[in-house]
Amino acid sequence: xxxxxxxxxxxxxxxxxxxxxxxxxxxxxxxxxxxxxxxxxxxxxxxxxxxxxxxxxxxxxxxxxxxxxxxxxxxxxxxxxxxxxxxxxxxxxxxxxxxxxxxxxxxxxxxxxxxxxxxxxxxxxxxxxxxxxxxxxxxxxxxxxxxxxxxxxxxxxxxxxxxxxxxxxxxxxxxxxxxxxxxxxxxxxxxxxxxxxxxxxxxxxxxxxxxxxxxxxxxxxxxxxxxxxxxxxxxxxxxxxxxxxxxxxxxxxxxxxxxxxxxxxxxxxxxxxxxxxxxxxxxxxxx
Amino acid sequence: xxxxxxxxxxxxxxxxxxxxxxxxxxxxxxxxxxxxxxxxxxxxxxxxxxxxxxxxxxxxxxxxxxxxxxxxxxxxxxxxxxxxxxxxxxxxxxxxxxxxxxxxxxxxxxxxxxxxxxxxxxxxxxxxxxxxxxxxxxxxxxxxxxxxxxxxxxxxxxxxxxxxxxxxxxxxxxxxxxxxxxxxxxxxxxxxxxxxxxxxxxxxxxxxxxxxxxxxxxxxxxxxxxxxxxxxxxxxxxxxxxxxxxxxxxxxxxxxxxxxxxxxxxxxxxxxxxxxxxxxxxxxxxxxxxxxxxxxxxxxxxxxxxxxxxxxxxxxxxxxxxxxxxxxxxxxxxxxxxxxxxxxxxxxxxxxxxxxxxxxxxxxxxxxxxxxxxxxxxxxxxxxxxxxxxxxxxxxxxxxxxxxxxxxxxxxxxxxxxxxxxxx
Amino acid sequence: xxxxxxxxxxxxxxxxxxxxxxxxxxxxxxxxxxxxxxxxxxxxxxxxxxxxxxxxxxxxxxxxxxxxxxxxxxxxxxxxxxxxxxxxxxxxxxxxxxxxxxxxxxxxxxxxxxxxxxxxxxxxxxxxxxxxxxxxxxxxxxxxxxxxxxxxxxxxxxxxxxxxxxxxxxxxxxxxxxxxxxxxxxxxxxxxxxxxxxxxxxxxxxxxxxxxxxxxxxxxxxxxxxxxxxxxxxxxx
Numbered sequence: 001x002x003x004x005x006x007x008x009x010x011x012x013x014x015x016x017x018x019x020x021x022x023x024x025x026x027x028x029x030x031x032x033x034x035x036x037x038x039x040x041x042x043x044x045x046x047x048x049x050x051x052x053x054x055x056x057x058x059x060x061x062x063x064x065x066x067x068x069x070x071x072x073x074x075x076x077x078x079x080x081x082x083x084x085x086x087x088x089x090x091x092x093x094x095x096x097x098x099x100x101x102x103x104x105x106x107x108x109x110x111x112x113x114x115x116x117x118x119x120x121x122x123x124x125x126x127x128x129x130x131x132x133x134x135x136x137x138x139x140x141x142x143x144x145x146x147x148x149x150x151x152x153x154x155x156x157x158x159x160x161x162x163x164x165x166x167x168x169x170x171x172x173x174x175x176x177x178x179x180x181x182x183x184x185x186x187x188x189x190x191x192x193x194x195x196x197x198x199x200x201x202x203x204x205x206x207x208x209x210x211x212x213x214x215x216x217x218x219x220x221x222x223x224x225x226x227x228x229x230x231x232x233x234x235x236x237x238x239x240x241x242x243x244x245x246x247x248x249x250x251x252x253x254x255x256x257x258x259x260x261x262x263x264x265x266x267x268x269x270x271x272x273x274x275x276x277x278x279x280x281x282x283x284x285x286x287x
Numbered sequence: 288x289x290x291x292x293x294x295x296x297x298x299x300x301x302x303x304x305x306x307x308x309x310x311x312x313x314x315x316x317x318x319x320x321x322x323x324x325x326x327x328x329x330x331x332x333x334x335x336x337x338x339x340x341x342x343x344x345x346x347x348x349x350x351x352x353x354x355x356x357x358x359x360x361x362x363x364x365x366x367x368x369x370x371x372x373x374x375x376x377x378x379x380x381x382x383x384x385x386x387x388x389x390x391x392x393x394x395x396x397x398x399x400x401x402x403x404x405x406x407x408x409x410x411x412x413x414x415x416x417x418x419x420x421x422x423x424x425x426x427x428x429x430x431x432x433x434x435x436x437x438x439x440x441x442x443x444x445x446x447x448x449x450x451x452x453x454x455x456x457x458x459x460x461x462x463x464x465x466x467x468x469x470x471x472x473x474x475x476x477x478x479x480x481x482x483x484x485x486x487x488x489x490x491x492x493x494x495x496x497x498x499x500x501x502x503x504x505x506x507x508x509x510x511x512x513x514x515x516x517x518x519x520x521x522x523x524x525x526x527x528x529x530x531x532x533x534x535x536x537x538x539x540x541x542x543x544x545x546x547x548x549x550x551x552x553x554x555x556x557x558x559x560x561x562x563x564x565x566x567x568x569x570x571x572x573x574x575x576x577x578x579x580x581x582x583x584x585x586x587x588x589x590x591x592x593x594x595x596x597x598x599x600x601x602x603x604x605x606x607x608x609x610x611x612x613x614x615x616x617x618x619x620x621x622x623x624x625x626x627x628x629x630x631x632x633x634x635x636x637x638x639x640x641x642x643x644x645x646x647x648x649x650x651x652x653x654x655x656x657x658x659x660x661x662x663x664x665x666x667x668x669x670x671x672x673x674x675x676x677x678x679x680x681x682x683x684x685x686x687x688x689x690x691x692x693x694x695x696x697x698x699x700x701x702x703x704x705x706x707x708x709x710x711x
Numbered sequence: 712x713x714x715x716x717x718x719x720x721x722x723x724x725x726x727x728x729x730x731x732x733x734x735x736x737x738x739x740x741x742x743x744x745x746x747x748x749x750x751x752x753x754x755x756x757x758x759x760x761x762x763x764x765x766x767x768x769x770x771x772x773x774x775x776x777x778x779x780x781x782x783x784x785x786x787x788x789x790x791x792x793x794x795x796x797x798x799x800x801x802x803x804x805x806x807x808x809x810x811x812x813x814x815x816x817x818x819x820x821x822x823x824x825x826x827x828x829x830x831x832x833x834x835x836x837x838x839x840x841x842x843x844x845x846x847x848x849x850x851x852x853x854x855x856x857x858x859x860x861x862x863x864x865x866x867x868x869x870x871x872x873x874x875x876x877x878x879x880x881x882x883x884x885x886x887x888x889x890x891x892x893x894x895x896x897x898x899x900x901x902x903x904x905x906x907x908x909x910x911x912x913x914x915x916x917x918x919x920x921x922x923x924x925x926x927x928x929x930x931x932x933x934x935x936x937x938x939x940x941x942x943x944x945x946x947x948x
Contacts, residue, residue: 117351184816
């Protein structure tokens with residue numbers, strides 16, 4: 001492998017890993033704190049992509065999509081939490097899976113109805129098009145932006161969890177929700193806020209992915225698949241685990257495709273199997 | 288400017304899908320439908336009914352194409368003298384072979400249709416053909432690409448109006464050599480069609496002195512090609528072009544990333560087989576696809592007399608809606624059926640008469656001149672289509688490569704057809 | 712007014728009936744002990760009062776306000792604080808974060824002053840403030856559990872077996888702490904198994920067995936009743 005190939009693949013792997021973090025961390029923390037395995041998490045990413053696409057189509061303003069799509073999806077997340085997910089608190093995981101799986105089907109059919117089955121892609125502003133020469137390799141400008149932006153957002157999420165008023169009960173709730181409540185905290189409000197924040201971040205990831213790849217009514221399945229693998233590798237409920245798991249997955253996809261193109265997807269499963277054998281609870285399980 | 292157009296196109300698209308659903312009465316995302324008459328013609332028959340069945344995907348992976356095929360089919364009839372007699376029966380195949388076969392039987396047995404236009408996917412068509420063949424019922428396929436149906440699984444009652452991997456890749460070999468050069472890098476989605484396309488092209492290309500300088504096949508359904516693309520740049524010799532087959536999402540992602548990673552700028556040209564750069568995908572690909580090629584038997588918006596008639600009719604029936612390969616495929620099938628009906632004096636119940644007419648049929652559709660080969664597979668004009676931007680819209684510029692059918696015989700994997708095989 | 716009045720509560724864990732018509736009272740500024748063996752229902756009683764395992768029937772009043780059926784965060788809002796059995800310190804949160812968590816549900820707390828107060832009471836916690844909960848020793852965990860419970864205004868403190876699993880030297884320290892809380896006029900309900908510890912600090916005593924109160928009285932009447940002690944607490948002289 002030449003140096004330029006190595007760098008391209010490395011950069012690519014890290015970029016993809018960073019976007020996976022945005023998706024997987026929300027799924028992981030919602031599960032860890034609320035006990036809800038949200039199969040519809042990928043749908044929020046998809047709806048974010050479609051909403052962002054429509055905003056760019058209507059206004060021509062890419063940044064508006066970044067600002068408004070997360071707000072719309074956060075609102076949707078809030079409604080879904082209030083009307084449906086909230087009924088599942090304290091129920092077993094299969095029940096939460098059934099409901100959210102159903103939701104994901106509703107959402108993908110809603111997408112079919114509203115946007116049809118065609119593929120779209122979010123058009124980038126001209127300054128994001130093209131590529132730059134980085135250490136002698138070509139790397140798309142937008143992907144570089146995605147890399148930096150995702151890192152910043154991951155940093156913000158980390159700050160939210162470690163420093164903010166709501167971060168403390170969320171991290172505490174991963175271990176002992178009952179005691180959190182006994183210390184005067186309305187856990188249902190924490191749940192709502194967490195669900196809304198995670199929906200909004202999923203929508204941001206959706207806009208990013210919609211601009212990097214094509215948007216279609218089945219992308220949610222791909223994404224939820226990736227997110228589930230990440231949290232199995234990283235450990236359920238762990239933000240650090242989601243981050244490391246995403247990077248491992250991103251790099252595995254990148255280098256796996258180089259080493260054995262036919263087995264690119266296989267590499268991912270192999271790693272997951274390996275982690276499950278050695279550490280059945282994932283690399284960073286905090287339970 | 289471009290923004291406005293985009294906006295309008297989107298609104299119209301949204302509109303059209305809802306209208307369509309309303310028109311034919313879809314309940315929910317995956318609905319069963321029995322044919323209600325379309326908006327263009329009255330339900331009163333002026334003669335015996337011509338009952339036409341259509342099994343196509345209204346849900347599942349190819350659900351974006353099914354409704355368009357149906358619109359094209361109905362449009363062809365609305366322009367014909369049979370417009371008041373035609374009665375359509377539409378069923379959802381759900382993009383599944385077993386469902387398609389069962390719906391096809393239902394249409395013939397319960398709805399008593401006289402002939403049937405079959406489903407889209409290459410694994411659905413043989414399933415339908417297999418159940419209709421023993422019952423001696425007619426199946427026409429506008430898509431459903433499957434070489435076996437014009438090889439050893441051919442039937443006097445099955446008519447393949449579309450393409451196969453073979454006739455959409457082999458004609459590109461001499462064109463590639465002449466237009467782009469002698470060296471090719473092969474790529475593709477790692478599944479049956481992706482591998483077949485590369486194989487047929489390679490054989491034809493090497494026979495005439497071309498050279499393959501490298502190749503890779505990525506998993507079907509990959510959304511990221513960044514890890515593969517460097518291999519093209521790292522090939523021992525710089526290829527004159529990259530050839531292969533990706534479809535739908537895969538193709539959009541491949542083409543966009545091909546550009547993003549600087550290959551296009553450095554003079555690499557991409558050629559995709561079998562309509563991968565179809566008009567429905569061009570907006571999503573954006574500038575990235577401009578200057579690239581694909582192959583197909585249909586060129587939407589081509590400025591030919593037949594196509595001008597079609598475009599005007601389409602414009603009138605579905606104002607502002609984009610014309611794509613699928614609706615033209617439906618129109619082409621309709622044109623073929625009408626021509627056959629003419630030859631049997633409009634008697635759609637005369638199955639054996641229709642079969643013998645269809646076996647030798649020649650007709651002209653917006654594609655150009657189409658002729659049925661001895662193995663009941665059409666011999667179609669094949670075009671190398673270059674993606675261009677015209678007045679802010681992404682369109683194709685077709686170069687006619689010749690008329691090609693799909694040969695058959697023991698030397699081919701799909702074997703010989705008992706009805707006969709085209710000479711070449 | 713009584714700080715706590717529990718009348719006739721019945722509490723279930725699933726289908727198992729744990730508390731049978733339990734009643735007790737805690738006058739303001741008193742330390743009342745709830746004594747009993749393992750499994751007698753002490754923890755369930757504490758959890759019922761806190762709203763963590765709400766009773767199916769009966770009434771619980773905190774300073775005259777009915778809280779039976781409220782969720783524990785609302786009971787907290789009435790001024791009830793808990794030192795849970797097993798401490799329940801959040802293992803991945805630092806000492807300081809464990810303390811701060813208790814202030815999130817309070818309106819306009821003085822975070823700095825409250826934290827300083829806690830470190831004054833337990834200097835060792837001040838030294839360990841950046842350490843994660845899971846790295847603390849048993850005694851430190853118990854101190855943190857107490858410190859966490861008395862962050863901000865505390866009207867009623869429910870302590871569930873603070874002596875459990877502690878070495879004698881640490882126990883002395885906790886005893887001193889409880890005396891200090893009494894001196895600060897905090898009303899306390901202390902669930903205990905350790906009779907010696909309870910007698911050192913308690914003003915009034917209830918003995919619970921099979922989910923019902925079987926004895927109540929002051930220190931002298933408990934000390935005089937050998938039969939009760941032997942039968943329900945398993946201690947003879």
